[in-house]
Amino acid sequence: MNQFIYKPGEHPDLPPPSNTVGPIAWVRANLLSSPTNIVLSVLSIWFLYEIIPATLEWAFLDAAFTGESRDECRAKAGGACWAFIGERFNLFTYGFYPADERWRIDLTFFLLCLALIPVLWDRCPLRKFGLYFACAFPFIAGWLLLGGFGLTPVDTDEFGGFMLTLVIGVTGISFSLPIGILLALGRQSNLPIVRVFSVGFIEFFRGVPLITLLFVASTMLNYFLPKGTTFDLLLRVLIMVTLFASAYMAEVIRGGLQALPRGQYEAADAMGLKYWTSMRLIILPQALKISIPGIVNTFIGLYKDTTLVIIIGLLDPLGVGRASLADTKWTGLSNEMYLFVAIFFFISCFGMSRYSLYLEKKLATGHER
Amino acid sequence: MNDTPENSNGNSEKEFVIVIRKMHKWYGQFHVLKDINLNVERGEKIVICGPSGSGKSTLIRCINRLEEHQDGEIIVDGTELTNDLKNVEVVRREVGMVFQHFNLFPHLTVLDNCTLAPIWVRKEPREQAEVTAMEYLERVKIPDQASKFPGQLSGGQQQRVAIARSLCMKPRVMLFDEPTSALDPEMIKEVLDVMIELATEGMTMLCVTHEMGFAKTVADRVIFMDEGEIIEQNKPQEFFDNPQHDRTKLFLSQILNH
Ligand SMILES: Nc1ncnc2c1ncn2[C@@H]1O[C@H](COP(=O)(O)OP(=O)(O)O)[C@@H](O)[C@H]1O
Ligand SMILES: [Mg+2]
Numbered sequence: 001m002n003q004f005i006y007k008p009g010e011h012p013d014l015p016p017p018s019n020t021v022g023p024i025a026w027v028r029a030n031l032l033s034s035p036t037n038i039v040l041s042v043l044s045i046w047f048l049y050e051i052i053p054a055t056l057e058w059a060f061l062d063a064a065f066t067g068e069s070r071d072e073c074r075a076k077a078g079g080a081c082w083a084f085i086g087e088r089f090n091l092f093t094y095g096f097y098p099a100d101e102r103w104r105i106d107l108t109f110f111l112l113c114l115a116l117i118p119v120l121w122d123r124c125p126l127r128k129f130g131l132y133f134a135c136a137f138p139f140i141a142g143w144l145l146l147g148g149f150g151l152t153p154v155d156t157d158e159f160g161g162f163m164l165t166l167v168i169g170v171t172g173i174s175f176s177l178p179i180g181i182l183l184a185l186g187r188q189s190n191l192p193i194v195r196v197f198s199v200g201f202i203e204f205f206r207g208v209p210l211i212t213l214l215f216v217a218s219t220m221l222n223y224f225l226p227k228g229t230t231f232d233l234l235l236r237v238l239i240m241v242t243l244f245a246s247a248y249m250a251e252v253i254r255g256g257l258q259a260l261p262r263g264q265y266e267a268a269d270a271m272g273l274k275y276w277t278s279m280r281l282i283i284l285p286q287a288l289k290i291s292i293p294g295i296v297n298t299f300i301g302l303y304k305d306t307t308l309v310i311i312i313g314l315l316d317p318l319g320v321g322r323a324s325l326a327d328t329k330w331t332g333l334s335n336e337m338y339l340f341v342a343i344f345f346f347i348s349c350f351g352m353s354r355y356s357l358y359l360e361k362k363l364a365t366g367h368e369r
Numbered sequence: 370m371n372d373t374p375e376n377s378n379g380n381s382e383k384e385f386v387i388v389i390r391k392m393h394k395w396y397g398q399f400h401v402l403k404d405i406n407l408n409v410e411r412g413e414k415i416v417i418c419g420p421s422g423s424g425k426s427t428l429i430r431c432i433n434r435l436e437e438h439q440d441g442e443i444i445v446d447g448t449e450l451t452n453d454l455k456n457v458e459v460v461r462r463e464v465g466m467v468f469q470h471f472n473l474f475p476h477l478t479v480l481d482n483c484t485l486a487p488i489w490v491r492k493e494p495r496e497q498a499e500v501t502a503m504e505y506l507e508r509v510k511i512p513d514q515a516s517k518f519p520g521q522l523s524g525g526q527q528q529r530v531a532i533a534r535s536l537c538m539k540p541r542v543m544l545f546d547e548p549t550s551a552l553d554p555e556m557i558k559e560v561l562d563v564m565i566e567l568a569t570e571g572m573t574m575l576c577v578t579h580e581m582g583f584a585k586t587v588a589d590r591v592i593f594m595d596e597g598e599i600i601e602q603n604k605p606q607e608f609f610d611n612p613q614h615d616r617t618k619l620f621l622s623q624i625l626n627h
Binding site: 267271282285 | 433435458461462464465466468470471472473474475476485486489490518519520521538
């Protein structure tokens with residue numbers, strides 16, 4: 001297309017041909033590049049055309065946002081009855097936590113966000129102090145939620161809703177990562193006892209369904225524990241969920257450890273670094289970076305598995321929702337309830353997923369093949 | 370062969386940085402190193418050559434205990450290598466190693482690669498470690514790459530960083546395991562130049578390499594290994610001009626005539 005002839009060594013940089021850049025070129029390249037692609041594009045557009053207006057209609061345009069019961073909703077509009085969610089919103093959020101004490105949950109949630117900033121954002125100002133605060137957070141949260149030492153004690157039976165999901169999810173996530181790391185290192189250890197223990201632990205917890213572990217936590221442990229000891233049900237669930245996720249975490253991290261070239265271990269050894277130093281500074285940073293997608297996958301799995309606690313009678317959002325549907329005023333509104341709970345989980349999980357992508361990008365150092 | 374220090378006896382051990390006596394090593398049933406005896410004087414430059422699989426890497430990896438030997442003794446700078454981890458740590462502090470595939474830490478910058486061991490093993494303050502690291506990066510002629518990651522450098526540059534990284538620990542002995550064989554031809558020279566400079570400064574060096582030019586200019590002694598044994602060792606001049614053993618002749622004809 002360019003007619004000029006340049007002497008060798010004098011060819012200038014030219015702009016790309018105009019039909020290869022710009023929106024029209026994009027549509028051509030991405031939507032209409034082949035017959036199959038054209039068919040798929042048309043089908044997708046038709047599908048979106050069918051789905052989106054109907055959904056908007058049901059969820060917003062023809063929906064009732066106020067009302068005292070299902071019948072009032074129905075009288076107003078034919079679509080969703082969000083009044084139900086509105087009336088039960090506090091129950092969904094706080095469970096049966098005493099109404100006067102709910103500020104403690106709000107405060108805990110606020111502090112959680114505050115503690116997450118220095119953990120997730122490495123350029124946060126005063127990060128060192130932030131991290132100290134993050135380490136102290138579990139104790140502060142435990143005190144705020146359970147009470148005592150000046151606050152009205154609240155029993156864990158009264159925990160429920162999204163707050164319960166967050167308690168189990170955050171605890172499980174923050175403990176399963178370090179335990180998983182230790183198990184993964186243990187599995188590679190030169191010490192046979194450590195290795196056998198790690199393998200046994202991982203295989204056992206990975207080999208049984210979480211539900212059975214939760215049942216063991218809720219009923220069978222009573223047989224094993226000495227008579228008269230009380231051992232909080234929520235605490236047992238937390239332990240089981242954490243151990244279960246740790247086993248998965250350990251295998252994900254082991255994959256990362258094995259993906260490292262032997263030369264990395266050897267270079268660290270040859271320099272005279274001690275085992276824990278070389279793990280902390282050389283091996284784990286690389287292994288964890290490789291494992292980020294798997295780690296986040298496990299986090300998300302754990303987070304959604306918290307809904308299983310309903311089976312042993314803890315009222316997570318789905319439990320609260322089911323209980324609410326049993327109310328005669330609101331029967332039959334399961335679509336609204338499940339959609340609402342789904343959105344809550346989706347937001348949290350999508351957030352984790354995006355953060356992991358951001359982290360992968362940030363940690364890239366030009367070594368990727 | 371008679372004038373090699375190997376024949377001097379153990380009572381004057383002090384002058385040897387490395388003493389290896391009657392050392393054997395097995396991988397399972399496989400006898401990979403057989404009756405190795407080798408004394409290395411302070412400041413001596415030794416080039417080890419031999420066919421692939423003859424145990425050259427295994428030998429020098431035994432010297433900093435990346436591999437364990439099963440019989441005989443290895444004494445490095447007065448410390449015997451045993452199962453005692455303390456001794457192993459002492460030896461590794463004094464012995465630097467450069468690998469065929471560089472083995473830089475890809476998640477750390479060049480500077481951090483160089484300061485890691487001084488800070489964590491020698492417990493130097495960071496500022497001081499950084500000053501030393503920059504000095505050595507200067508000497509291998511890449512101070513301007515200090516804040517880059519290894520993945521952004523060429524092979525030759527990476528290997529020079531690896532050499533600087535080892536030197537930052539101020540080692541008494543440097544081990545090189547085929548430092549140029551993973552490099553493109555045009556980068557071999559820049560690495561060899563650094564090694565030659567190091568040699569002229571009096572560093573004790575054991576190099577596994579097939580760079581015979583390097584052996585001729587720098588080595589005090591060339592060692593030929595085959596099937597786990599030291600077959601022949603001599604001054605480079607004698608070694609190349611007048612090889613004694615048939616296997617040495619065969620090996621030399623193979624690497625020199627292609
Ligand atoms: N970890 C190992 N396990 C078993 N055999 C090994 C191991 N490492 C090396 N070998 C064998 O030992 C021999 C010597 O290897 P090496 O020292 O790497 O040879 P070179 O460096 O001279 O090429 C080879 O036959 C190799 O296959
Ligand atoms: Mg080798």
